[in-house]
Amino acid sequence: MGLIRRIVSLGKLAQPQPSLDPAREIRPDLSSGSLVLRHVDAGSCNGCEIELSACFSPIYDLESFGVSLTASPRHADGLVVTGVVTRNMQKPLMDAYIATPGPKAVVALGDCAINCNGLREGYGVTGAVADHLDVDLEIPGCPPEPAEIVAALRRVSKR
Amino acid sequence: MNALTQGDVTTRPLSGGAKSQRWIVASNIATLGAGVAGVVLGLEGLVGHGFAFLASGVVPPFGLSIRTTDLGSFFVILISLVATCVALYNFGYAKSGHLSAISLAIFPIFVATLEIIPLTASIPSFLFFWELMAIESICLVLDHYQRERAQHAALLYAAVTQLGFFSILGFFALVASRSHGLNFLTLQNAVASLSPGQRNLAFVLALVGFGSKAGLVPLHAWLPKAHPEAPAPASALMSTAMVSLGIFGLIKFVVVLMAGGPTWWGMLLLGIGAISSIYGVIESSVSSDLKVLLAYSTTENMGLATLALGTSLVMTSTHHPNLAWAAAVATVFILGSHAMFKGLAFLAAGTVGLETGTTDLNALGGLTRRMRFTSGAFGIAALSASGLPLGAAFIGEWILLQSLIHLGPANGLVALAAPLTIGAIALTSGIGLLTMVKAFGIGFLGKARSDLGEGLEERFGVMQFAMSLLVVANLAIALLPTAFGSVVKRVAWATPLHSLHGSGQGQLGQLTVYGLTGSIFPLASAVLFTLAVLATATVIKLRKRSRPSDADVDLWACGARDLNSAMQYNASSFAEPLERVFADVIRPKRDVEIITFEESRLLISRVELRSTPHDSIESALYLRVWAIASYGGRLARLAHNGSLNRYLAFGAAGLLVVLAVLH
Amino acid sequence: MSYLALLIQLSFVGLGSPALIGMMAWIKNRLEGRRGASVAQPWREIRKLFSKQIMNPKHTGAFFSIGPLLFFASTAVVAAMIPLITTELPLHASFDLFWVVGFLLIGTIALSLAGLDTGTSFGGMGSSRELTVVALLEPSILMAIYALSIRANSSNIFAIANATALHPARIASPASALAFAALVIVVIAEAGRLPVDNPATHLELTMIHEAMVLEYSGYRLALVKWAAAVRLLLLLGLISNLFLPVGLATTNGIGAMAIGLVLVAAKIALLGSLLAIAEVFMAKLRLFRVPELLGGSFVLGLLAVTISYYLPAATR
């Protein structure tokens, strides 16, 4: 009963999001309105992960824009990569990319993934994501705000 | 479990050369001849005029008395169909030296014996061949007589079969006590004059005697021990033809000869059938040797047949003639389909054992590419056995279910028995499904679990031909059950439950059971299914240009690299959830062994978990009986001290007692 | 004319099933305070998957590639064997419940074998768990069918629906209610919904159905997803027509079929919404607690049967 009362009293938690600007859409070959992503943590501090999971909370509700996460790259339309690419994660990252069926997109999430965020000289770092894969979309920030992530990913999902 | 798996590993070729080749060919031609002759005789008995003759003083001292009945002829056809395929199969199997000379000599005689039993028409003929069958099958189990397991299995089998034989002997002694002749026709009139108590005792004796041959719980333990030891073609014969004769005995002597009995007879059959089927299928689902799995599945199917037979008896005694008839039809279908799919499964398992050297599921896998025909054959057998629509076993189960659900308001125990029976059938077929998926999926699909039989390239030979005959038989039962309508009608008729007209045949192979509402269209559904598959595949093919070209990649496997075959699910892990659910029944033995490095006991090099399911009925019952028997043996030994005087004293005492009693 | 009816039914099932999934997800989302994706989202996903690349993993057998086909085709055949809109379908004498439920299992088995054929631990795990659930589900299914068939003295779907239509008062009988409860649990387990399986899960430890399809991409995945949606719709449609055959047309008139279509869609939507609402309040059961749930369903079915045997005919 308590749950019912809470459901009624809370109503809709989701924050209104700005409408989509068609001019900023990218990757026309992924225009199905459904974008399934496989998340790869290539060596992040987990800050980006926290923001990414916040995107799927009721407040931002990224799923309502047709974006979802999956466990298997076989089911995915692309990768969302966080953190610098470390030596240990380089091969798994490439494996996941190869395992993803085309057409596929690569999203670099956070400054580390985009430009190493000052960690380029680290002994365990092999570079940014763009040094290994063709990146379609960069979401800058350390970490990026959920609203920014939502807005950016909607450019691919086009919803 | 591991030691059990050496079913076909040790090979003992006949001492080579042309002589042994001639021996093999002669034996197989004789077996084939017996099989074909059986088919002809059975057809003559069933659709021809039938025959009867009495040859006095031939093999059994009382003369050989033969008379065809519809029921008997049906069993002859069933047996000889399997026997014919087995004979063909043996041409390939024996060549590899997997059959000893003795087994080769026994095969044709065994087939002939099996075929004669359903036709015998008097007690001495029946008993003679019944015992002959037992001895021959024991010899077949002892094919690898040097193996300790084979000796143990043969001993257990001999003990159970002798117990059964004595029960049957007692049964005949009882029913013949009022008769003037030993002919079955004469007996039939005499059993009516037995007192209810005598009839009940006779029923129980028949149940023990024939139930032990059919492998019903608790007299089932010999099956899973004997089959892995016997060569595969012998297993195929024993597990189809011989166990079916146990059910034949029940039908022939309880239903026909004694013309049924009070409701509790049927209830008892039903109960034993239900327990056997559930227990058999649970044990089957947790076994990890293909042949053991199939052997337990035989107990399951014979349990189902007994259950159907019991249902028909209950329905008769509660005055539901058409339901009784439907249940009888179901019994016939269950027996028929079981013979076909189990024969096929054992032959396929035999080929696997021959080519890879093992039937241990945990060492198999990945056979679809290396043994295409055998995999296909086993797949069909598994589909048939699983009780899915489009499989042969479904037909019998469906008719049985129809018989049960049409019972309508009943009272007393029957009202409770019907739903519980349906529950038992359902649980059996549910777990049976898992068992067959496991047998096929673990044994034949996936990656190879060992390098046994690597680089095999199967070709279509005589063994594959023999299996394909059985494949056709399975598909025929599954898709065109109505084609067997007239035969089944006569056989079920022969179990005189009631007279109603046969299973109707509508358009498009519609199967209905006369007098009951409800029907299925196996053939039409199969065609529809095939069309749906083809249509989907075509649409996908046509749309090929709308997607990027296919890619050959490594398995994803959740990112695991260097995936090896040990990382697959195996036979034990596949059944583990079910094993947990039924832990009270199976009581699996679990051993965890932790092997540490020499340097330190804290560094673990390997952990081994072994979970061995075991037969709890066997350990609970048999071991106790064993203990009592050996105690009795020790007591008896006290009397045998080798002193001549004491023996003379025993003799004198015995004589005195006899004289006293006679006076 | 009956073939036209079949065509309408197949298109309704095919097009409506993703919408059913979408609607249920939307309801759950709204109750969780979310905005919720549009009802058409599952449709977009399936359409997209059909034009994606196919990945053929090395070392997988033939069953891996034909498994989804068999799963889909068996579902399509069942879709032609259940009277949703009208009873006048081709071969309507064959609407036997045992047969239909068995046919659904063919698809389940094909997918389990495909899972084993990958040779990965996840495929095997999903297959093993799925079959454990199926094995224990079977008694409940048959018992529920039995309970339903008593009224009509037949296991034919059409006969059962007819018997209900002739004696509407019997819907409220205790036996009927028990059978309904038993069947609902069966449907939940068969369709892999909460609390037996969570279709949205990506956690290895809790996966049942998902674990078997981890290796699939492109149209193979689309077929599996689509067929799973169709199965849910069929099961809900079956329940609603067995217990409340209101609107089920008995002729092939266009008007009667239109009414039948609208009403069956409404009934399925209602049942689906109730299921979605209930799922908000539920967590997934531990795998080894599932047998208890299924056992409960079996007992409900058994009670339904015995009640209808022992109670006088008027209240049955």
Ligand code: SF4
């Ligand atoms: S971008 Fe910032 S938050 Fe994200 S992984 Fe790098 S350091 Fe952490």
